[in-house]
Amino acid sequence: MTLRARILIVILIVQTALIAALAAGSLDRLRRDIATETRMGAETARSLVLATIGTMQGAVPPDRIMALLPERLTQPRHARITILDVLDGRARPPAGPPATAAPVPGWFTALVAPAPQEIRLPVVVAGRPRGLVLIAGDPGQEIARAWRDMRDLMALALAAALVQAGLIAAALAQALRPVGTIAVRLSDMARGVLEPAIGPLPQPDLAPLAAHADALARTLAQARDERRRLQAQIVARADAERQAIARDLHDEMGPCLFGLRVEADALRHSPDPATVQAAAQIAAIADQIARVNRALLDDLRPMAVGQLPLATVLGDYVDDLNRRFPDTRFELDVAAGLPEPDESTALTLFRILQEGTTNALRHAGADHVAIRLWTDPAQWRMILTDDGGGMAADRPEGTGLTGMRERITLLGGTLTVGPACRTTGRGTRLEAALPRPPQMPPEPDPAGPGPDKDWTTP
Numbered sequence: 001m002t003l004r005a006r007i008l009i010v011i012l013i014v015q016t017a018l019i020a021a022l023a024a025g026s027l028d029r030l031r032r033d034i035a036t037e038t039r040m041g042a043e044t045a046r047s048l049v050l051a052t053i054g055t056m057q058g059a060v061p062p063d064r065i066m067a068l069l070p071e072r073l074t075q076p077r078h079a080r081i082t083i084l085d086v087l088d089g090r091a092r093p094p095a096g097p098p099a100t101a102a103p104v105p106g107w108f109t110a111l112v113a114p115a116p117q118e119i120r121l122p123v124v125v126a127g128r129p130r131g132l133v134l135i136a137g138d139p140g141q142e143i144a145r146a147w148r149d150m151r152d153l154m155a156l157a158l159a160a161a162l163v164q165a166g167l168i169a170a171a172l173a174q175a176l177r178p179v180g181t182i183a184v185r186l187s188d189m190a191r192g193v194l195e196p197a198i199g200p201l202p203q204p205d206l207a208p209l210a211a212h213a214d215a216l217a218r219t220l221a222q223a224r225d226e227r228r229r230l231q232a233q234i235v236a237r238a239d240a241e242r243q244a245i246a247r248d249l250h251d252e253m254g255p256c257l258f259g260l261r262v263e264a265d266a267l268r269h270s271p272d273p274a275t276v277q278a279a280a281q282i283a284a285i286a287d288q289i290a291r292v293n294r295a296l297l298d299d300l301r302p303m304a305v306g307q308l309p310l311a312t313v314l315g316d317y318v319d320d321l322n323r324r325f326p327d328t329r330f331e332l333d334v335a336a337g338l339p340e341p342d343e344s345t346a347l348t349l350f351r352i353l354q355e356g357t358t359n360a361l362r363h364a365g366a367d368h369v370a371i372r373l374w375t376d377p378a379q380w381r382m383i384l385t386d387d388g389g390g391m392a393a394d395r396p397e398g399t400g401l402t403g404m405r406e407r408i409t410l411l412g413g414t415l416t417v418g419p420a421c422r423t424t425g426r427g428t429r430l431e432a433a434l435p436r437p438p439q440m441p442p443e444p445d446p447a448g449p450g451p452d453k454d455w456t457t458p
């Protein structure tokens with residue numbers, strides 16, 4: 001249950017109890033008032049009857065007194081008079097319309113009605129009983145008035161309670177509105193959205209909460225930036241290490257292979273045909289080692305990345321694919337005027353292109369592979385789509401996609417793999433986003449500064 005609902009329920013309970021106490025107190029007072037009024041009404045009626053009979057004695061023949069009494073009397077307030085004439089044995093009310101009272105719910109009457117009271121007045125004139133006057137208390141009108149007052153009072157109290165509850169609900173909603181803002185910010189933080197801050201709140205109760213939420217967001221942002229920085233460092237270090245290995249391979253293997261080839265060439269002039277044949281074999285093995293070495297160098301660090309503009313490197317790679325695989329059309333669309341990314345990002349984009357196109361050739365049986373590269377204000381974006389058979393749904397990712405995803409994640413980016421066509425499920429679409437500008441701290445080259453290498457095959 002919300003805090004607002006709880007507070008309102010408590011307030012409504014208190015108000016209901018107050019109204020109930022007010023009603024109980026009023027009922028008690030009303031009960032006493034009605035009883036007093038009714039008793040007095042009956043007493044007044046008794047006096048009236050006695051006075052009327054008194055004035056009739058001597059003025060009216062005694063045996064006519066009871067017959068004429070109804071005409072001389074009127075029905076008083078809060079009492080009902082009934083006149084019994086012994087001569088004809090009839091019971092008559094006083095002349096005139098009987099007093100009527102507005103209808104009242106039975107339960108209310110039961111709550112406030114006084115005990116019934118009746119006064120019996122035997123009429124004896126000239127020593128003979130002439131009849132009987134019955135006077136009964138009639139609280140009907142008093143009860144109707146009390147019911148009207150009570151109803152008005154309760155309606156007023158209820159209206160006041162509702163207005164009060166409404167005002168409190170509105171005030172609570174206003175006061176608690178920042179709680180909603182804080183909740184939205186916390187849920188944003190849980191999703192990784194750390195800006196903007198809530199800022200200072202005018203509500204003194206909630207201001208510390210907002211301040212702490214903002215402090216938490218700042219701490220998370222610092223941790224996120226630090227994590228990104230470390231991840232970028234990891235990628236940069238790994239790249240630097242691969243670069244160093246490539247350099248060593250190039251620098252160490254090149255002269256060795258060169259020496260091997262020179263020695264083999266020298267042996268080719270030997271008069272011994274077996275030696276000449278062995279020299280040719282050594283030269284062939286040296287060529288094979290050189291090819292493997294070049295492939296290794298390319299894999300460790302594609303030679304052009306970082307040396308040539310990225311668009312050129314990607315374009316050359318795609319041209320080479322189109323030449324080597326004429327049955328598949330590779331189409332590269334690089335947005336005009338792209339900035340040059342840092343080397344880690346450039347290498348990652350190259351690897352995505354490499355892995356995506358290799359997968360399309362190896363697994364998709366695609367006729368057409370489209371690659372788009374562009375930037376938005378925050379990211380480098382690359383999408384590769386092929387029109388092949390698509391990835392099997394239960395197919396686990398292999399080393400290629402996993403390695404690429406790891407590298408992209410380390411750089412703070414995302415990789416999405418799915419079907420190119422959602423309805424048919426055919427084709428494959430790789431979508432990569434890398435943050436821009438990447439937060440790459442300048443990394444010292446473990447091999448120290450040196451002249452740019454030309455990664456050609458030794």
Ligand SMILES: Nc1ncnc2c1ncn2[C@@H]1O[C@H](COP(=O)(O)OP(=O)(O)OP(=O)(O)O)[C@@H](O)[C@H]1O
Nearest residue numbers: 359360363364390391395397398399400401402428
């Ligand atoms: N373009 C594609 N079309 C169809 N299936 C694909 C495509 N790309 C990947 N796959 C499927 O996803 C699997 C995982 O791909 P991934 O590149 O991770 O590994 P791999 O290509 O099998 O091996 P490697 O480690 O050499 O890259 C593949 O084996 C293949 O079944």
Ligand SMILES: [Mg+2]
Nearest residue numbers: 355359400401
């Ligand atoms: Mg692969």
